Structures are given as structure tokens and as C-alpha cells.
Amino acid sequence: EPEVTQTPSHQVTQMGQEVILRCVPISNHLYFYWYRQILGQKVEFLVSFYNNEISEKSEIFDDQFSVERPDGSNFTLKIRSTKLEDSAMYFCASSASLRGGQETQYFGPGTRLLVL
């Protein structure tokens, strides 16, 4: 069964450093998402991406964050200058379509980011 993959599974970085989290969505999917889950808290939406542009972003997704689909398979989340509060599990997801919100989003296993 096709699945979303994410690398690395764990990332430790120093405050102020740039990190890039990588995702390979399911191959025929067109819509891509990033969510994050701070330890013990709810899963929060960060950004959605379609047709090579951001379609929606949350208040969390400020100028320090960016997303890119550099080739036909990868989808990346970059944090330019990490802060302690960026420590979280970051999930990538993809869906084949939207269908008015009915379409299932398939999640990757996550990247646990720890900012020291």
C-alpha cells in the first residue's frame, strides 16, 4: 500500500540553525500538508500546498517557515532560524483531491525535531 515517508525520523539542532524536513507524498496525490504536534498537545495545521503554491497557512506559519516541492516527488518544510518552541513532531500529509473536505489525508510517520 502506498505511504507517505518522512526523513529524518529525528533531528536535533541548535537554536538559530536552519532545518529542512523532507517528505515524499503518495505518488499520485496533488495536495500536500504540514502539521505539527508539540509534546502532549493537539495536532496543529501549518500549511497546505497545491499546484506549486501555498493554498492556506496558519498563524504559526510565519516568515521563518517555507515549503517547497523541489522536484516531482519531494515536499520540504524549512525553518530558517529555529527557536526552542519549534520543538515538536512534524507530520507531512497528502491527499489525492479535496472533494469539499471529504478526501482522506494520509500522514507520514513524522519527524521529531528537538531544538536545544
Add this chain to the structure above:
Amino acid sequence: GNSVTQMEGPVTLSEEAFLTINCTYTATGYPSLFWYVQYPGEGLQLLLKATKADDKGSNKGFEATYRKETTSFHLEKGSVQVSDSAVYFCALGKGTGGGNKLTFGTGTQLKVEL
């Protein structure tokens, strides 16, 4: 805005007990509703979904019915197993222009003991 409220956990049950995890939502229009499950050390997996009022989603013995009149989507299972131990997230999906963000509840941890 959209929001999802789930019952607080953790919930501890004996094997073969009946499970209910409450979920209510606030949304404009006609959202789709989802239950995702997160097993220890893993990502989120779709458990079931319902896309319109009175629909019942079901999978692996779990069921949830989309109740518009009570804005609820409670998760139930008649007989839980130790392998059902996980965190369960209720989520709401609604298309917004070109994107479709999911709004999640806080998650309910379920622990099933022998």
C-alpha cells in the same frame, strides 16, 4: 472558526469492555468528520470517516455516526482489545478554497489492560 472538543483522557479499560470516546464539533456549513489513531511511536492513521449527516463510519470494529443535530461524532467499539491501546484523535475537515486543513481535537489516550 472550526473547533473540535474531545473527552479528556486517559481512558483505562479492561479487555472486552465497551468503549465510547466523545467528540463534538463547531463548524459552519457541512464538514467531514474523521477519527485518526496514533499507536505508540507511530504517525497518524485514518480509522474511519463520515462525510455527511447520519453517515456511519466503521472500521476494525470501531464505529462513529455523524450527528448534525447534536454536532457529535462519538467513537464506539463493543469489545476493546489490548492492541487498541493508542491515542485517538477526532478531526474536522472542510474545504476552504484551494486547501483543506484538518482541525484536530486534543486526543484521547486509551489504555486497555488484560
